[in-house]
Amino acid sequence: MLENILGIIFSIPFAFSIxxxxxxxLFAALAAVVADRAGVTNIGLExxxxxxxxxxxxxxAWTQSAGVGLLCAMVIGMLxxxxxxxxxxxxxxxxxxxxxxxxxxxxxxxxLFMYLASGDRGYSANLxxxxxxxxxxxxxxxxxxxxxxLSGHNVLTYVAxxxxxxxxxxxxxxxxxxxxxxxxxxxxxxDSVGVSVNRISFIALGISGVLAGLGGAFMSMGYMxxxxxxxxxxxxxxALAAEAMGRGEPLGTFLTSLxxxxxxxxxNNLQSLGFPAELxxxxxxxxxxxxxxxxxxxxxxxxxxIRHHSKTKKAGAAQAGA
Amino acid sequence: MKKYxxxxxxxxxVLMMFAGCGGSPEPAAPAAPAETPADGSTAPAETPAxxxEKLKVANVVNGNLxxxxxxxxxxxxxxxxxxxxxxxxxxxxLGPTDADQPKWLSTLEELSADGSYDxxxxxxxxxxxxxxxxxxxxxxxxxxxxDSAVDLPNVVCVNYxxxxxxxxxxxxxxxxxxxxxxxxxxxxxxxxxxxxxGPVINDFLVGYxxxxxxxxxxxxxxxxxxxxxxxxxxxxxxxxxxxxxxxCDIVWGVAGGAGNGAxxxxxxxKAWFIGVDSDQEATFSIAQPELAAVTLFSGLKxxxxxxIWVINEQLAGNTHYGETLNLGISEGGVSLATGxxxxxxxxDIKKAVEDATTKITSGxxxxxxxxxxxxxxxxxxxxxxxx
Numbered sequence: 126m127l128e129n130i131l132g133i134i135f136s137i138p139f140a141f142s143i144x145x146x147x148x149x150x151l152f153a154a155l156a157a158v159v160a161d162r163a164g165v166t167n168i169g170l171e172x173x174x175x176x177x178x179x180x181x182x183x184x185x186a187w188t189q190s191a192g193v194g195l196l197c198a199m200v201i202g203m204l205x206x207x208x209x210x211x212x213x214x215x216x217x218x219x220x221x222x223x224x225x226x227x228x229x230x231x232x233x234x235x236x237l238f239m240y241l242a243s244g245d246r247g248y249s250a251n252l253x254x255x256x257x258x259x260x261x262x263x264x265x266x267x268x269x270x271x272x273x274x275l276s277g278h279n280v281l282t283y284v285a286x287x288x289x290x291x292x293x294x295x296x297x298x299x300x301x302x303x304x305x306x307x308x309x310x311x312x313x314x315x316d317s318v319g320v321s322v323n324r325i326s327f328i329a330l331g332i333s334g335v336l337a338g339l340g341g342a343f344m345s346m347g348y349m350x351x352x353x354x355x356x357x358x359x360x361x362x363x364a365l366a367a368e369a370m371g372r373g374e375p376l377g378t379f380l381t382s383l384x385x386x387x388x389x390x391x392x393n394n395l396q397s398l399g400f401p402a403e404l405x406x407x408x409x410x411x412x413x414x415x416x417x418x419x420x421x422x423x424x425x426x427x428x429x430x431i432r433h434h435s436k437t438k439k440a441g442a443a444q445a446g447a
Numbered sequence: 448m449k450k451y452x453x454x455x456x457x458x459x460x461v462l463m464m465f466a467g468c469g470g471s472p473e474p475a476a477p478a479a480p481a482e483t484p485a486d487g488s489t490a491p492a493e494t495p496a497x498x499x500e501k502l503k504v505a506n507v508v509n510g511n512l513x514x515x516x517x518x519x520x521x522x523x524x525x526x527x528x529x530x531x532x533x534x535x536x537x538x539x540x541l542g543p544t545d546a547d548q549p550k551w552l553s554t555l556e557e558l559s560a561d562g563s564y565d566x567x568x569x570x571x572x573x574x575x576x577x578x579x580x581x582x583x584x585x586x587x588x589x590x591x592x593x594d595s596a597v598d599l600p601n602v603v604c605v606n607y608x609x610x611x612x613x614x615x616x617x618x619x620x621x622x623x624x625x626x627x628x629x630x631x632x633x634x635x636x637x638x639x640x641x642x643x644x645g646p647v648i649n650d651f652l653v654g655y656x657x658x659x660x661x662x663x664x665x666x667x668x669x670x671x672x673x674x675x676x677x678x679x680x681x682x683x684x685x686x687x688x689x690x691x692x693x694x695c696d697i698v699w700g701v702a703g704g705a706g707n708g709a710x711x712x713x714x715x716x717k718a719w720f721i722g723v724d725s726d727q728e729a730t731f732s733i734a735q736p737e738l739a740a741v742t743l744f745s746g747l748k749x750x751x752x753x754x755i756w757v758i759n760e761q762l763a764g765n766t767h768y769g770e771t772l773n774l775g776i777s778e779g780g781v782s783l784a785t786g787x788x789x790x791x792x793x794x795d796i797k798k799a800v801e802d803a804t805t806k807i808t809s810g811x812x813x814x815x816x817x818x819x820x821x822x823x824x825x826x827x828x829x830x831x832x833x834x
Contacts, residue, residue: 138691142684149680186734232544236511246513248704253734349679349711350735353704354511355544358678393671393684397693399830402644402672 126398133394140274142393147386148282149174149348149357152340153364154371154378155285155292156333160206161373162296163329164309168224169209170337171361172231177202177341179235182254182352183242191255195342202338203331205230210330214323228361236354248353249345257281257347279347281339288336293375295332305329337361363409370416381416388412502758504528504536505558507569509551510543510676514704516724517750521570521593524751528758543677552577559585568754570594572647578602589768591757593750594647600769605753608775609647610814611807612746613654614661615776615783616721618803620697621659621666622796623719623743630717630741631696635663636834638695639670640685640709642702648672649817649825651701651723651746656832657815662799667834669693673702682708690716693834697721697743710738719743724750726784744789747782749774777808 133139153170160167167173177198185194209227213220236246243251259279266276296302307315308325316322340360345352367385371378388409395405506525508518528534539558541550551574558567559581569578570593582590582599589601596604620637639655641648652670659666671685682702686709689695698713699721700706706723713720714737722728722745731739753774757767774780783789783800806812815823 133692136692138687142687146680146684229546232546233542236513240513247511247519248513248515248707250515250730250733250735344680349683349708350738351707353677353679353707354513355677356679358675358680360680389681390684393681393688394692396671396685397669397688397833399833402674406674 129398130391130395133398134391137270137273139390139394141277142390143383143386144274144278144282145348146389147382148279148285149340149343149360150364150367150385151285151379151382152281152288152343153337153361154367154382155288155375156336156340157365157368158292158371158373158375158378159295159305159329159336160333161368162309163305163326164312165210165213165326165330166220166224167206167209167330167333167337168221168365169205169227169231169361170224170333170340170364171357171359172224172227172229173202173205173334173337174341174344174357174361175231175235175355176205176227177338178345178356179239179249179341179352180338181342181346182249182252183239185255185346186243186249186252189253189255191257191346194255194346195257195339198342198346199335199338202336202341203334206330206334206337207327210327214326231357232355235352239352239354246354249351252351254346254351256350257342279343281343281347284339285343288339289375289379292336296375301325301328340364366413370413370420384412384416385409501532502534502762503563503565504534504758505564505567506536506538507551507554507558507567507574508538508540509547509569509571509573511540512538515730516727517594517703517748518570520725520748520750521568521754522751524754525568527751528755533762534758552580555581556584559588562588565589566591566758568593570750572645591754593754594748596771598769598771602769603757603767604771605750605757605780606771606773606818607748607750607753607780608773608814608816609651609746609748609781610654610657610816611775612748612781612783613651613656614658614807614812614814615800615803616699616744616746617655617658617660617668618662619744619783619789619792619796619800620655620699620721621662622799623792624666624696625663626793626796628719628792630719632694634694634696634834635666636694636696637666637668638686638689638693638698638709639668640682640689640698640700640702640706641670641672642676642705643674644672646817646822648701649829651699653815653817653823653825653828655699656828658803660832661803661812668829668832669695669834670829670832673705673708676703676705679705679708679711682706683712685709686712687716690718699723699746707738710742713741714738721745722784724748726786728784728787732787739787742788743792744787745784747784749779749782753778753780775807776804 156170180201181194181198184197185191209223212218212223240246245251257280259277262276266272304320304325308322312322344356363385367381368378370381392405392408396402510518512518512522525536529536539554541547555577566589568591572595575595575597578592578597582602586601591603593605624635624637639652656668669689673682682705686698689698697719698709700709701723710720720742722742727745728739728742817825
């Protein structure tokens with residue numbers, strides 16, 4: 126049995142599927158990173174993804190251009206995120222409630238809009254929408270095993286990987302990133318040195334919306350070639366967990382998103398080995414708990430070591446003094 | 448604000464009282480003849496509604512219309528009855544997610560308390576608990592539940608022999624996997640993507656396995672469950688594993704809307720998809736011709752037809768309350784969609800499907816079921832058939 130599992134884990138289709146499964150989670154998790162670092166928790170990722178997934182399908186069907194559909198999905202994602210900002214920052218609603226409202230809108234509202242746009246309600250059967258293309262990467266595709274794993278993905282998968290780097294650059298290498306982090310850590314301090322807290326929060330939410338919109342567009346214009354209600358199926362929430370586990374760091378969040386992708390891919394394979402479906406569905410959550418436990422243990426260990434270290438130093442100093 | 452709210456509530460209560468008064472004579476009328484059989488007379492139990500007085504039906508959908516199969520089929524049946532002037536109906540769409548579930552019970556409760564509907568229709572395996580609770584509290588209200596069963600005297604249950612349908616699908620799939628159709632691999636493995644590991648889905652499955660292995664004992668069946676009926680991505684990943692790693696060349700998607708994910712996988716990995724509940728090849732052909740092209744055929748659950756049948760029976764004086772109707776092939780409850788790509792199948796497959804149909808109808812073949820006292824050991828069957 127273990128041999129079978131290992132055989133699957135080290136197979137090329139398995140590694141390939143991890144990247145594909147990770148893509149929507151990674152987009153949404155990066156969206157969570159940007160918002161969270163500015164101190165605005167965007168819990169409406171799931172709803173934004175759903176709305177953007179539908180927007181992409183509708184506009185790509187109307188214009189017969191996947192690019193226009195993608196652009197519209199990103200713009201709508203941004204607008205919905207800014208709407209959360211409007212309610213939370215200007216009208217002072219609780220941002221969690223605003224996010225929940227957007228999630229409900231994503232679940233119910235998309236049905237209404239799909240019906241208005243095409244007469245469909247459950248699934249976009251009447252909309253001949255376009256999908257983003259899959260691409261082979263020159264050079265990399267010729268490397269034996271690695272090429273088969275890394276090349277041939279949907280273009281949005283590569284955009285997601287690129288976004289990890291871009292978000293890192295944004296947060297750590299640009300003045301805006303510095304302002305975002307300062308607003309997130311201490312808005313009063315940022316305010317006192319002349320940073321407009323609201324403006325920065327809005328910008329962070331806007332970026333977060335664009336990223337979540339990309340994740341939604343991937344669902345309906347890459348992963349699938351149509352929209353159906355509730356198709357994001359909780360990926361926006363998994364992303365929040367990935368962001369929390371990644372401690373809000375772009376790279377850490379990338380790794381935890383990959384972990385979720387890995388767990389999901391593993392779950393898909395375990396069923397065909399005869400593991401009960403219900404048990405297998407728990408895999409991603411078991412990974413979360415184990416991951417958090419390991420993380421907590423290691424930070425506690427580190428803290429202990431530091432304390433121990435400083436104690437011995439003190440003792441050493443005392444001895445030297447004696 | 449609070450004052451207005453309480454005023455509004457009071458107003459709503461008063462209105463409801465009036466509505467209750469207005470509605471009460473209607474249910475009272477059929478209640479009287481219902482007592483007559485108690486006298487021992489076998490005279491017509493219920494007089495058909497007089498001309499001009501239509502049966503009022505509430506259609507409770509614990510999901511959304513637009514699934515192009517299950518709920519739409521029921522809706523189509525009711526809308527045809529309405530067009531024929533037999534009933535007037537209203538549909539209540541409640542949504543499928545966990546967050547929507549509280550509405551399912553409360554809507555049933557409200558409609559029953561309202562009392563103005565002669566019949567409340569609902570369906571799916573998710574409703575029996577709620578319906579049992581409500582139908583016990585309102586013994587005078589009549590209910591119809593399809594694709595599930597509730598054992599109460601005021602409920603008529605309509606079940607479909609999806610195991611019979613599964614048998615036909617399995618027969619065709621098992622013969623097709625070793626046929627010389629394009630995209631068939633030499634391995635005799637076929638796949639099954641189910642929505643949830645529950646009796647209804649497993650009823651499809653046991654029939655599928657039995658039919659497949661009756662047609663060709665060497666055929667293996669790889670079964671996996673999505674865990675819900677809307678995560679197309681998860682269904683696609685499962686089908687990817689089946690086709691890519693486990694050598695399936697035909698995948699049957701029995702997972703509601705999520706099944707479309709299996710069709711996408713079949714399209715990308717050059718395999719075949721089988722649809723369920725409605726003619727999915729026809730649905731795909733509107734906007735996704737590439738998916739229609741890989742849809743071999745579909746197993747049909749004719750919910751609309753069955754509801755038309757039950758209501759016509761009732762109007763003819765044959766009520767089935769307290770009964771569970773099992774509609775199979777001969778009753779028109781299930782069938783195969785035999786248009787489109789099915790016609791390109793070799794003649795021996797079509798003939799095998801016809802033979803199986805006659806044998807099931809005549810009772811020569813008895814298909815295993817995942818329901819009731821005679822339920823087969825699903826787990827043993829499923830794991831035994833795995834490649």
